Amino acid sequence: MRIAQRLGLAVGAGLVVAALWAGAVSTATAQNSQPDLSKVTPGEALPVKDVSFSFQGMFGVYNTAAVQRGFQVYKEVCSACHSMNLVAFSDLGQRGGPDFTPAQVKAIAASYKVPAGPNNMGQTTDSNGQPLMRPAIPADHFPPPFANEEAARFANNGALPPDMSLLAKALDDGPARIYSIVTGFNLNPPPGFKVAPGKFFNPYFPGWNISMPPPLTDGSVTYTDGTKATLDQEAHDVATFLMWCAEPKLDQRKRIGLEVMIFLVVLSGLLYASYRRVWRDMH
Ligand code: HEC
Numbered sequence: 063m064r065i066a067q068r069l070g071l072a073v074g075a076g077l078v079v080a081a082l083w084a085g086a087v088s089t090a091t092a093q094n095s096q097p098d099l100s101k102v103t104p105g106e107a108l109p110v111k112d113v114s115f116s117f118q119g120m121f122g123v124y125n126t127a128a129v130q131r132g133f134q135v136y137k138e139v140c141s142a143c144h145s146m147n148l149v150a151f152s153d154l155g156q157r158g159g160p161d162f163t164p165a166q167v168k169a170i171a172a173s174y175k176v177p178a179g180p181n182n183m184g185q186t187t188d189s190n191g192q193p194l195m196r197p198a199i200p201a202d203h204f205p206p207p208f209a210n211e212e213a214a215r216f217a218n219n220g221a222l223p224p225d226m227s228l229l230a231k232a233l234d235d236g237p238a239r240i241y242s243i244v245t246g247f248n249l250n251p252p253p254g255f256k257v258a259p260g261k262f263f264n265p266y267f268p269g270w271n272i273s274m275p276p277p278l279t280d281g282s283v284t285y286t287d288g289t290k291a292t293l294d295q296e297a298h299d300v301a302t303f304l305m306w307c308a309e310p311k312l313d314q315r316k317r318i319g320l321e322v323m324i325f326l327v328v329l330s331g332l333l334y335a336s337y338r339r340v341w342r343d344m345h
Pocket residue numbers: 135136139140141142143144218221222223224233239240243244267271272273274275277278300
């Protein structure tokens with residue numbers, strides 16, 4: 063019986079691991095009813111819109127073209143206010159992610175300026191007190207749009223645009239939430255709801271008042287791959303890019319999960335076969 067018990071234990075453990083894993087990678091799709099704002103508590107963020115992404119589900123992977131387009135949206139629009147401190151230019155070459163070639167990564171890096179550090183006279187600023195700058199190299203991280211938090215708040219009516227490195231993981235339903243917020247500016251507040259001065263109405267953001275002006279409209283970018291730049295497309299692409307930023311190893315994690323599953327199934331089979339063999343003559 064001991065072997066049988068162990069076998070039972072192994073298979074049981076395997077099933078538990080499998081269930082946990084499947085639960086962790088499957089992404090619940092939230093409903094999107096046309097929001098009837100008179101029926102919900104004012105200020106309570108609406109559930110995310112019903113939007114799906116290539117990276118969801120057990121076998122989901124990043125769509126490289128979408129990640130690249132999303133990077134273009136980040137670079138040309140969002141990076142004016144949102145930093146991305148944890149991402150280095152070299153990360154943009156990642157296979158299964160943006161997958162830019164080394165030459166492209168170099169060119170992208172060189173289009174940014176970063177503080178140069180002391181020159182050979184020991185100076186770090188020019189005669190106007192501005193920091194000396196040099197073009198970035200792949201090993202550099204994305205430079206922030208503002209010198210510090212005070213400057214960021216000053217430029218944004220007191221609000222701080224959050225760093226985008228981990229935003230897609232920090233928010234519940236991250237990519238869908240990002241998508242819903244940036245496409246969620248076109249609604250009218252219900253009667254009686256006051257939009258605070260200098261803020262914008264957005265029922266997908268907690269409180270329904272957001273300090274971010276609508277960042278995207280149709281044609282905010284001209285995609286280098288020729289894709290039509292509708293608001294919906296841009297929002298979907300930038301949400302994809304930000305998910306990759308926050309979880310660059312997602313593909314790898316899913317692949318390892320799958321390999322573990324296959325391993326467990328094979329192991330269970332082997333254990334069962336050896337159990338049969340060990341107990342063959344014992345009836
Ligand atoms: C003009 C500056 C500006 C630009 C450009 C901008 N944002 Fe923002 N964003 C902000 C500010 C400020 C906040 C904080 C809002 C608040 O706290 O009310 C914010 C907040 C957000 C939030 C909500 C974060 C949270 O914690 O819930 C999302 C999502 C977001 N921005 C996405 C984007 C995306 C995507 C882009 C580019 C397409 C973009 N933003 C471009 C200023 C900007």
